Amino acid sequence: MxxxxxxxxxxxxxxxxxxxxxxxxxxxxxxxxxxxxxxxxxxxxxxxxxxxxxxxxxxxxxxxxxxxxxxxxxxxxxxxxxxxxxxxxxxxxxxxxxxxxxxxxxxxxxxxxxxxxxxxxxxxxxxxxxxxxxxxxxxxxxxxxxxxxxxxxxxxxxxxxxxxxxxxxxxxxxxxxxxxxxxxxxxxxxxxxxxxxxxxxxxxxxxxxxxxxxxxxxxxxxxxxxxxGAEPYQVKALADAVNRGELFHQVVLRSGDQDSIMAVLDKMSRHLQSTVTEVLNAASEVSRISADISHDNLHLAARTEAQAGSLEQTASAMQQLTATVRQNSESAHKADQLAKKASDIASRSGTIMSQAVQSMGEVNVSSHQIADIIGVIDDIAFQTNILALNAAIEAARAGVHGNGFAVVASEVRNLSQRSATAAKEISALITDSLKKIETGVQLVEHAGTSMLEVVSGVRQVTAMVGDISVASTEQQAGIEEVNQAISMMDQVTQQNAVLVERASGTAQTLTAQADDLNQIVSIFKTKPLAKQTLLRLSDTTCTPYVAQPDFA
CATH class of the missing domain: 1.20.120.1730 (Four Helix Bundle (Hemerythrin (Met), subunit A))
Structure with missing residues (x-):
């Protein structure tokens, strides 16, 4: 002050x-x-x-x-x-x-x-x-x-x-x-x-x-x-009137009086009257607004609770979908691993098939060489048979001295015959084997070609399964983020529901406080009642007079 x-x-x-x-x-x-x-x-x-x-x-x-x-x-x-x-x-x-x-x-x-x-x-x-x-x-x-x-x-x-x-x-x-x-x-x-x-x-x-x-x-x-600015009892009368909440009294001050206690009390009364009027209007407006807020909060609380229930169901469905997508992602990951293993196996099989084709070619070459060798053996058996025949002739010529040699020649002849027979049988078998080997080589070549195609397809399938696994992983991450977002929305909705309830309670409390404020401020009277005595201060005396009903 x-x-x-x-x-x-x-x-x-x-x-x-x-x-x-x-x-x-x-x-x-x-x-x-x-x-x-x-x-x-x-x-x-x-x-x-x-x-x-x-x-x-x-x-x-x-x-x-x-x-x-x-x-x-x-x-x-x-x-x-x-x-x-x-x-x-x-x-x-x-x-x-x-x-x-x-x-x-x-x-x-x-x-x-x-x-x-x-x-x-x-x-x-x-x-x-x-x-x-x-x-x-x-x-x-x-x-x-x-x-x-x-x-x-x-x-x-x-x-x-x-x-x-x-x-x-x-x-x-x-x-x-x-x-x-x-x-x-x-x-x-x-x-x-x-x-x-x-x-x-x-x-x-x-x-x-x-x-x-x-x-x-x-x-x-x-x-x-x-x-x-007046007699002490007049100042006391005005102060008592203000204390009683009567803010409508008129005060006629002495000429030129601007800073006396009576003038200050008069200004205070008029300012307080204006302030109380504004407070009354503001309290009424606050009471009305708080009632509207409370009513709107009740509807908002109902809608928020319904939204919270829907979000809760959505969150549950998203959790199930997340579990399914997670399972699919895990299956795709396992399929990707199996496809990679199959691709590796197919690659190794293609390599082995190539090696088999190469070996079959070498076997075919070896079979032809064996046929050639068998021809040589057949020629040797034929020559041996001729030699044995010649030896038998000579043994016969030799007579008794040639009996042993004739036996040997006979045995050699038998042996050459059997060798020739075996050579023929081996040649027939080798010929059959060569045919089968050629057929096998062709089949192996076809199998190698097919295996290469299989390896290429397996590699494509592996790439596609990898892409599916990556997409499933990304889909799982996205679904989990969506699930987290929905969970957060659910939490926020629950918190909003709590806040709405609190806001509703606060609005009700504000309404009650506005009513209390109206009751408290209602002790101040900014307008006199009919036939209510007003204080009127003149230059010399303080005389009460009766206010008119329309006095403001």
Whole structure:
């Protein structure tokens, strides 16, 4: 909260005003104390100094007077009574000394303090002292004459010297007493003058303090009225009305009043009235909007729940489809592996078939070579048969000596015949084998060609199965991503359903709070009811008046 830096607070104003009055009262009190102390000092001078010295002087005068009578009795009494009279004179002298001693030595000491002698007192005391000394000598001389029996000389001394001495002694004492009376009178006059002056001064100061107090009170009152802008009860009435929620009261301020408390309260009331009106409208709008939101949230919640159910079924179907695609992918992967194995086997079979064709060609070549060899063997058997025949002829020619050779020749002939027969049979078999080998070579060549075609087809099938496996893997990955997306959509839908429920609850809570806000703000009345009293502040008075029904 910001305030003007040069603005003086109410406490400071009141403190300053009452401080000035208190300072004046303090000054008056201090001045009164000083004057009273002065008057008290004068009265103390009279009562504690002058009166005491005067009382001592009166005691001296009484003692001197009584001694004068007693000294006369010394001449008049008989010898038997003389001692008592002399004793009385001694007692009176002691009484005199009791009064004259403090007067001479302690006249400046008294309870009020130290008081020096006046200008005339030392001479008066000195004169009393001189008369005392002279008269005391005459008293002693007269008593001595009376004791010695010289009564007539004593009478002459009494009449001639002692009596005038006593008279002068008493006169000096009376002079001192009169001096004390004059001094007391002077102190009394001084005290009366001080009292009169003090009375006049006190009256003047009281009038000045009263005028100052009135001026300060008027100034503070005017400042308070300027600050308040109205009477305190009027400010309180408007504040109470605002406190009751009545924001429709009209306030007519003094002319030019813009920053008083009443003006600020009026501005606050009008601003608060505008704010409360806007709050009421906003609360009503919030209540209506929150009701619409709550209604829409209920429909949204139902649709979200239905969507969540559909997504849940879709997620279940996608999970099954994902499992099927995963199984197909695994089967395709296994088929790809089998196709690769079949391709490898076909490749190896083609290689073996090529090797077999090559071997069959080599066997065909070898068969022809064997046929040639068999022809050679047949030729050898034929030649051997001829040789055996020739040997048999020669053995027959030899006769008995040629029997063994004839047997050998017969055996060789048999052997050559069998060799020729075997050669023929082998040749027939080899010929048949060559035919079969040629047929086998042709078949192997056809089988090799077919095997190469099979290997090429297996390789194509392997490539296609590989492509199917890759596609199945990609399809599986895509289906899994779709499944994850649907699962996430299902989770989001479930979360949305929860949020919708929360939003519905929040909307209901907002509706309740809007209703509470309407109830809370409803205590403020921006329009007066019919026949409701309004506060109207004029320049001088605060008079209530009855508002019209259409007053806004």
């Amino acid at each position: 910001k305030t003007k830096s040069n603005e003086i607070s109410i406490a400071a104003r009141l403190g300053t005003g009452f401080g000035i009055i208190l300072i004046m009262m303090l000054a008056i009190s201090l001045l009164g104390i000083v004057k009273v102390n002065t008057i008290e000092a004068s009265l103390s001078q009279i009562s504690d100094v002058n009166n005491i010295k005067q009382r001592y002087a009166v005691n001296l005068r009484g003692s001197v007077h009584d001694r004068a009578i007693a000294l006369r009795d010394v001449i008049l009494v008989s010898d038997t009574e003389l001692s008592s009279v002399i004793g009385k004179i001694s007692q009176l002298d002691q009484d005199y000394q009791k009064s004259v001693t403090p007067l001479n030595t302690q006249y400046t000491q008294h309870p009020a303090g130290n008081n020096p002698l006046s200008e005339d007192e030392p001479a008066a005391l000195e004169k009393i002292k001189m008369n005392e000394a002279r008269t005391s000598l005459l008293i002693q001389e007269l008593i001595s004459l009376r004791r010695s029996g010289h009564l007539q000389e004593a009478q002459q001394l009494m009449l001639g010297e002692a009596n005038p001495a006593f008279i002068e002694w008493l006169a000096s004492i009376n002079q001192f007493i009169h001096l004390q009376e004059r001094m007391s009178e002077a102190e009394s006059v001084k005290a009366r003058q001080l009292a009169q002056h003090f009375q006049t001064l006190m009256l003047a100061l009281c009038v000045a303090a009263l005028l100052t107090g009135l001026a300060v009170a008027a100034l503070v009152t005017r400042q308070l009225q300027r600050i308040l």
